[in-house]
Amino acid sequence: MKDALTHYQVLGVSRDVTPEQLKQAYHAAVLKHHPDKTRSERVDGADAASTCEGAVATAVGAATFQVVQKAWEVLRDSGRRAAYDSELSLKEMQQPMSYQDELTLDEMDTDCQDGQGELIYTYPCRCGDQYVLHKSEMANHSTVVVPCRTCSNHVLVRMESP
Numbered sequence: 001m002k003d004a005l006t007h008y009q010v011l012g013v014s015r016d017v018t019p020e021q022l023k024q025a026y027h028a029a030v031l032k033h034h035p036d037k038t039r040s041e042r043v044d045g046a047d048a049a050s051t052c053e054g055a056v057a058t059a060v061g062a063a064t065f066q067v068v069q070k071a072w073e074v075l076r077d078s079g080r081r082a083a084y085d086s087e088l089s090l091k092e093m094q095q096p097m098s099y100q101d102e103l104t105l106d107e108m109d110t111d112c113q114d115g116q117g118e119l120i121y122t123y124p125c126r127c128g129d130q131y132v133l134h135k136s137e138m139a140n141h142s143t144v145v146v147p148c149r150t151c152s153n154h155v156l157v158r159m160e161s162p
Helices: 007-011 019-033 052-075 078-093
Strands: 101-104 109-112 119-124 130-134 143-147 154-158
Touching: 007 019, 007 052, 019 052, 052 078, 130 143, 130 154
Parallel strands: 101 154
Antiparallel strands: 109 119, 119 130, 143 154
């Protein structure tokens, strides 16, 4: 995902954009990147497209416009957009994750959450807040990566000692 812009980034919108906002962003991008709009003005009375600089600007504008058009074609259709969102989510989950520490479940403190009876495990983060792991989040896993509630740190929690 770091290699290329997402369709949302191409149009300058967030993933929760409404269809109307998406349409507005598309129209703004078309006005900005359409090849007819991006051709340079005449340089010294010559047609800009006939100069090397003008030809490059025209080619870049056309390529950018094609990327904008592709983003619009995918995101405007609810079915294609849902499939694209699923693909993005899968790619995000496959990104390598770093963690600051590795713990066993025994190293974490236990508590009951708000009197509801669900067991939670906590561990202090160096930022001053805590890592919080709910017992229900551990189902069917031998390890879990737990984020801090405040900062961007994570810990890897192993259910048993190695």
